[in-house]
Amino acid sequence: xxxxxxxxxxxxxxxxxxxxxxxxxxxxxxxxxxxxxxxxxxxxxxxxxxxxxxxxxxxxxxxxxxxxxxxxxxxxxxxxxxxxxxxxxxxxxxxxxxxxxxxxxxxxxxxxxxxxxxxxxxxxxxxxxxxxxxxxxxxxxxxxxxxxxxxxxxxxxxxxxxxxxxxxxxxxxxxxxxxxxxxxxxxxxxxxxxxxxxxxxxxxxxxxxxxxxxxxxxxxxxxxxxxxxxxxxxxxxxxxxxxxxxxxxxxxxxxxxxxxxxxxxxxxxxxxxxxxxxxxxxxxxxxxxxxxxxxxxxxxxxxxxxxxxxxxxxxxxxxxxxxxxxxxxxxxxxxxxxxxxxxxxxx
Amino acid sequence: xxxxxxxxxxxxxxxxxxxxxxxxxxxxxxxxxxxxxxxxxxxxxxxxxxxxxxxxxxxxxxxxxxxxxxxxxxxxxxxxxxxxxxxxxxxxxxxxxxxxxxxxxxxxxxxxxxxxxxxxxxxxxxxxxxxxxxxxxxxxxxxxxxxxxxxxxxxxxxxxxxxxxxxxxxxxxxxxxxxxxxxxxxxxxxxxxxxxxxxxxxxxxxxxxxxxxxxxxxxxxxxxxxxxxxxxxxxxxxxxxxxxxxxxxxxxxxxxxxxxxxxxxxxxxxxxxxxxxxxxxxxxxxxxxxxxxxxxxxxxxxxxxxxxxxxxxxxxxxxxxxxxxxxxxxxxxxxxxxxxxxxxxxx
Numbered sequence: 001x002x003x004x005x006x007x008x009x010x011x012x013x014x015x016x017x018x019x020x021x022x023x024x025x026x027x028x029x030x031x032x033x034x035x036x037x038x039x040x041x042x043x044x045x046x047x048x049x050x051x052x053x054x055x056x057x058x059x060x061x062x063x064x065x066x067x068x069x070x071x072x073x074x075x076x077x078x079x080x081x082x083x084x085x086x087x088x089x090x091x092x093x094x095x096x097x098x099x100x101x102x103x104x105x106x107x108x109x110x111x112x113x114x115x116x117x118x119x120x121x122x123x124x125x126x127x128x129x130x131x132x133x134x135x136x137x138x139x140x141x142x143x144x145x146x147x148x149x150x151x152x153x154x155x156x157x158x159x160x161x162x163x164x165x166x167x168x169x170x171x172x173x174x175x176x177x178x179x180x181x182x183x184x185x186x187x188x189x190x191x192x193x194x195x196x197x198x199x200x201x202x203x204x205x206x207x208x209x210x211x212x213x214x215x216x217x218x219x220x221x222x223x224x225x226x227x228x229x230x231x232x233x234x235x236x237x238x239x240x241x242x243x244x245x246x247x248x249x250x251x252x253x254x255x256x257x258x259x260x261x262x263x264x265x266x267x268x269x270x271x272x273x274x275x276x277x278x279x280x281x282x283x284x285x286x287x288x289x290x291x292x293x294x295x296x297x298x299x300x301x302x303x304x305x306x307x308x309x310x311x312x313x314x315x316x317x318x319x320x321x322x323x324x325x326x327x328x329x330x331x332x333x334x335x336x337x338x339x340x341x342x343x344x345x346x347x
Numbered sequence: 348x349x350x351x352x353x354x355x356x357x358x359x360x361x362x363x364x365x366x367x368x369x370x371x372x373x374x375x376x377x378x379x380x381x382x383x384x385x386x387x388x389x390x391x392x393x394x395x396x397x398x399x400x401x402x403x404x405x406x407x408x409x410x411x412x413x414x415x416x417x418x419x420x421x422x423x424x425x426x427x428x429x430x431x432x433x434x435x436x437x438x439x440x441x442x443x444x445x446x447x448x449x450x451x452x453x454x455x456x457x458x459x460x461x462x463x464x465x466x467x468x469x470x471x472x473x474x475x476x477x478x479x480x481x482x483x484x485x486x487x488x489x490x491x492x493x494x495x496x497x498x499x500x501x502x503x504x505x506x507x508x509x510x511x512x513x514x515x516x517x518x519x520x521x522x523x524x525x526x527x528x529x530x531x532x533x534x535x536x537x538x539x540x541x542x543x544x545x546x547x548x549x550x551x552x553x554x555x556x557x558x559x560x561x562x563x564x565x566x567x568x569x570x571x572x573x574x575x576x577x578x579x580x581x582x583x584x585x586x587x588x589x590x591x592x593x594x595x596x597x598x599x600x601x602x603x604x605x606x607x608x609x610x611x612x613x614x615x616x617x618x619x620x621x622x623x624x625x626x627x628x629x630x631x632x633x634x635x636x637x638x639x640x641x642x643x644x645x646x647x648x649x650x651x652x653x654x655x656x657x658x659x660x661x662x663x664x665x666x667x668x669x670x671x672x673x674x675x676x677x678x679x680x681x682x683x684x685x686x687x688x689x690x691x692x693x694x
Contacts (some may be wrong), residue, residue, distance in 0.1 A: 003359075015417070055405070063549050069627065071624070071626070096370065185639075198676035223582030234619070236621065240620075253442065254454075255620070255623045255624050255625070257624065258620070258621050258624070261621060266618065267618050267619070267620075267621065268616070268618075269615070269616015269617060269618055270616060270617045270618075270620055271603070271613065271616055271617075272614070272617075273583070273602075273616050273617055274583065274605050274608060275632075276602045276632030276633035277603070277604065277605070277633070277634065278417065278418040278632070278634075279418070279632065280631075280632050280633055280634055280637060281631070281632050282631040282632075282678040283623065283629075283630045283631070284623070284627075284628070284629040284630070284631075285622075285625070285626065285627050285629075286624070286627055287624065287625075287627055290627060298624050346663065
């Protein structure tokens with residue numbers, strides 16, 4: 001599908017080929033294509049200028065070769081990477097959007113994108129917020145945290161909550177939501193700097209560096225002598241196995257992701273699932289796509305907290321489209337501190 | 348605690364010592380003790396004559412050395428095995444029970460038992476039913492199937508239901524309940540005779556012998572080309588891993604037990620848990636003890652079905668207290684066909 005008007009050059013990050021094992025920068029190629037900045041007469045598409053691009057763990061699953069039906073489409077080798085982003089509308093054939101509008105939703109890793117199904121993007125009404133927040137706190141990760149915590153975890157005041165990958169785009173929010181509800185909140189992360197953030201910036205009661213723990217079971221027992229009511233699962237693997245041993249009766253595990261497993265050829269085994277029976281645990285996977293209808297409610301709920309500084313958000317911004325591949329890789333090496341964003345253009 | 352009256356001899360099955368690995372008959376010792384058949388003046392206890400004893404998979408967990416808090420107490424080395432059974436009251440100091448009453452609930456593996464907390468047993472009102480049913484269909488396994496299916500699985504008409512260990516005390520009932528609801532029901536079991544029962548006696552749509560399948564994933568794909576909505580989990584291990592690959596979106600796994608794992612020193616690893624996320628699966632463990640308050644409702648619901656032969660029940664009866672140890676072992680070798688019961692006395 002090509003737009004109307006004159007062709008301009010369009011820097012792009014193109015997906016090279018399906019990935020096994022650990023992804024590397026060379027799996028994504030910086031190239032230059034062309035695009036027309038006007039939509040064709042009668043089309044409902046729109047052309048946008050990309051401002052911020054979002055790096056999210058689920059994108060690793062899109063790098064894998066399609067192997068039967070999946071919850072996400074794989075990237076197409078030879079085509080630009082796509083994902084969530086914030087963009088400015090340059091031209092629109094869709095009645096809901098007009099030139100100059102700011103939007104967030106699915107877009108391409110390139111300077112300009114043709115969005116052929118604008119129904120999949122949200123118009124940004126609150127432009128007084130930092131626009132990059134619409135890749136995080138006010139975007140897909142924010143809604144993930146909101147739906148995952150309030151809809152899946154069934155939280156109650158005073159409960160004991162554990163969050164892994166707790167300083168990430170979603171984890172930092174779940175912890176703050178749980179504190180707002182009056183829970184005891186502990187997070188794990190992979191560096192001293194992240195642990196400091198959890199305790200001093202996000203208000204977690206405790207936090208620990210899982211890389212410094214010989215025995216995750218013992219670490220969890222130290223922070224949860226009475227056990228865990230709610231585990232917000234972002235990592236999988238040995239952390240999940242240790243958590244199962246430390247859950248309380250009728251505990252809940254909301255499975256948001258398992259980032260520790262995405263680059264393995266075969267996932268690690270989980271051995272302690274019989275704890276589900278002995279402790280009557282509910283373990284439930286969820287995807288934010290099922291909760292998009294809640295976005296307006298979420299936004300209305302969260303904006304006052306942001307304005308009153310009761311919810312804060314840490315982003316890790318990398319500048320320049322050319323640096324997008326290294327930004328994405330940072331998620332899997334754990335180098336990002338907070339939500340990983342690529343700044344393509346400021347306006 | 349000793350009763351009043353004259354002492355009589357009391358044959359017993361005594362638990363020898365904590366078990367690791369596969370239990371064997373010699374872990375239970377046939378001996379003779381004594382008991383008084385009258386309760387002491389002022390006591391609220393009762394003395395019963397045991398008629399039927401129940402062999403249940405969870406008893407394997409009671410044979411293990413206690414290792415921190417558990418959902419069941421371990422047996423006491425040197426004391427009689429205890430579990431569920433049907434008994435006749437010989438003497439009672441409790442106002443709710445009198446001589447001649449029939450009861451089901453917790454009792455000992457012996458001819459006569461002193462029940463010091465009669466609140467834990469149910470009086471049998473419907474004595475027109477086979478009394479042994481109160482160890483199965485009308486007892487703990489029946490309530491397990493009822494609560495597990497209706498309360499945990501959230502079943503809907505027309506859904507695809509898979510049950511492992513499907514000819515067992517609980518599985519045979521879950522399958523029949525699911526058929527009554529209009530579901531498509533497939534069961535797995537470990538012998539041709541059991542498969543025949545599932546298809547011809549219990550009305551399952553399909554059944555397969557897991558021991559004859561090289562590839563459980565392929566077997567499940569054959570019987571569930573559109574996937575599984577509900578998995579009633581009784582076995583764990585590689586079957587669970589294969590089921591995870593075959594679940595449908597928003598599927599539910601009710602974890603009742605994991606009998607394939609109970610005799611292993613270390614459970615098998617489960618590798619496909621990321622399916623919980625991609626398919627938004629809810630996996631929930633449960634214990635019948637949380638649903639005892641539903642027993643009257645369950646009994647009222649199920650009795651008409653039994654009387655109209657719309658629910659049938661297969662028992663595997665072994666006669667004689669002395670054969671109780673071999674009866675229990677049969678559960679773990681899969682030799683039992685249907686609910687394993689020990690007949691101690693007929694009246």
